[in-house]
Amino acid sequence: MATIREVARAAGVSTATVSRVFSNSPLVSADTAERVLKSAQQLDYWPNSAARSLSTHRTHTIGIMLPDLFGEFYSDLMRGLDREASLHEYQILLSSSHSGGSDVLAASRAMLGRIDGLIMLAPDEKSIDTVERVRRRVPVVLLNPRQPVEGCHSVEVANYDGARRVVEYLLELGHRDLAFVAGPEGNVDAEERRRGFRESLQVAGLDPDQALELPGDFREIAGVEASTVILARHPRPTVVFAANDAMAIGLQSALHRAGCRVPQDISVVGFDNVAMAGYLNPPLTTVNVDACGLGREAVRMMLDVLRASEESAQIRRVIPAALKIRESCSAVEALRAGHKSNSN
Amino acid sequence: MATIREVARAAGVSTATVSRVFSNSPLVSADTAERVLKSAQQLDYWPNSAARSLSTHRTHTIGIMLPDLFGEFYSDLMRGLDREASLHEYQILLSSSHSGGSDVLAASRAMLGRIDGLIMLAPDEKSIDTVERVRRRVPVVLLNPRQPVEGCHSVEVANYDGARRVVEYLLELGHRDLAFVAGPEGNVDAEERRRGFRESLQVAGLDPDQALELPGDFREIAGVEASTVILARHPRPTVVFAANDAMAIGLQSALHRAGCRVPQDISVVGFDNVAMAGYLNPPLTTVNVDACGLGREAVRMMLDVLRASEESAQIRRVIPAALKIRESCSAVEALRAGHKSNSN
DNA sequence: TTGTACGCGTTATCAC
């Protein structure tokens, strides 16, 4: 409520001096500083950040733009972004839940003048020109971009690699008849994981089109639904690779209910390594995705850009995705033996 | 980059007119509007929000201040806040991961001038005077406050009620020897749930101090650790009430590993009803906490306050917490029978 | 070391 002028008058100094005090400028004597601080406290004064940033062209705020995500990936990502930002005393202006397209443009325009840079997740094709427009005003860091954008740095999760590692592992275990539960269409992570799945089969001399591929949306229920198809299938696939852990969990639960044992009767793999994955029964073999690290890196990259005086070359950083082997997959021979004793 | 002045010059009008066009004022003729819009597009102009809010005293932004939370509660809460905010075209200025105390004061000061109102979670005692200070400048809505604060509305989860319902249900099932895995100290939700647990026992004529109470921190591993104590205990409690689902999950997993069946040998209850709770083995009986609804209500309340011309009476809204009965609890007689046949 | 005065980009109040 009180402005810098009132404080200045109360302390018997100029507004410039008050401003200096609140910017920790060394160009002010100790006792004037004290006097100013005292008046400020009495008036319950604190600088208005909006006015400040209008004048300095600095907001100390990073804009974050996300699509509508659910579950642990979202919270881990946000935690990474948030922690690193507040560690450096930056604030976060968040705009998620947008559906892409003109939405994104409007939202980023509303951020204009209120952010120093923008971190953005998964622009679909339509969002790309929005990105390029935003990029003319503030630096942009892309998360898991579908394709590189001129002048934007990016941080990515090695979805494709992770999926390839899963399939290689399964092939080593002797599996040849794999099923895949896909993620939502249009989702980059989902598509990259699917691509990894298919190309690994191809490389191994198997026909990806022969593999059973079920639709999914990254939610538990999709795994449940997939289970009925899988159980009905003859011959039954020896392993199911779910494009994320949530679906793997739904799947495992449904298989268990149907009396189908994991991994004795069928193997299951997930993707993400959510906190609960290790506590399932059996503990889930999956791919570790460091969503928190993804966010952290994005913020670091942004801060580097903001600190840098000149524009640096486009940087692309990849967060590795390592296989996390637990107990939900068995070798196919063990599985066959299990089948026999089961159908006995 | 281009300012309102440049657009005005290019279009041959005054800045006032440009401003009117971008505020959708009816006081401007169709063809001047068109001319302005064309010039704006050519110059790639868009109003600077910081300058705008300096002048209007409106930011169209809600500040959100959270402690360092983990897991699904956080992501659900954020989703609720975010969705409702963007539904009304409000942005969110987020500052979480703070540890309380002077931190909170600094963070809220940094928001000053950039938010229309502040939604804040779980101020500890120390944060209270910060809240009261912020409250003089912008409206404040409290989430799960430890105690009401003069002039602040609040939205709360019925933690206490939920815990009481759990215990009442367990008593009905015949349980008399209950164990409790607590949440982190200083956490309001944790404390309210614990209070509900203890008072329910008291009301039923049981001594709360006789009940086994184990420490926890809301993470899966705490449930695992609790399991060893519980399994070693003689006589063994017939049911374990974990203060949240994550710990219940760790607990159930560890019990299973130890060869202890749920609910035949021991019953388990959680709190939160996370997405996975229904897919556990056995599906977890828990309390449904609508974190998303909590966030939604908080934003609605804030928007109401912002729309209202006068200050309304202090409103306190409670989000109910309903028991969600699944399969992880059995009647104590069944349990005894199970024990016998087990130790046979 | 301190003060004066202008600029940051916009809206709001008048007058025309």
Add this chain to the structure above:
DNA sequence: GTGATAACGCGTACAA
């Protein structure tokens, strides 16, 4: 309908 111009609250050359 439209245009000057004074706020809005602060930072910062420049002068003193």
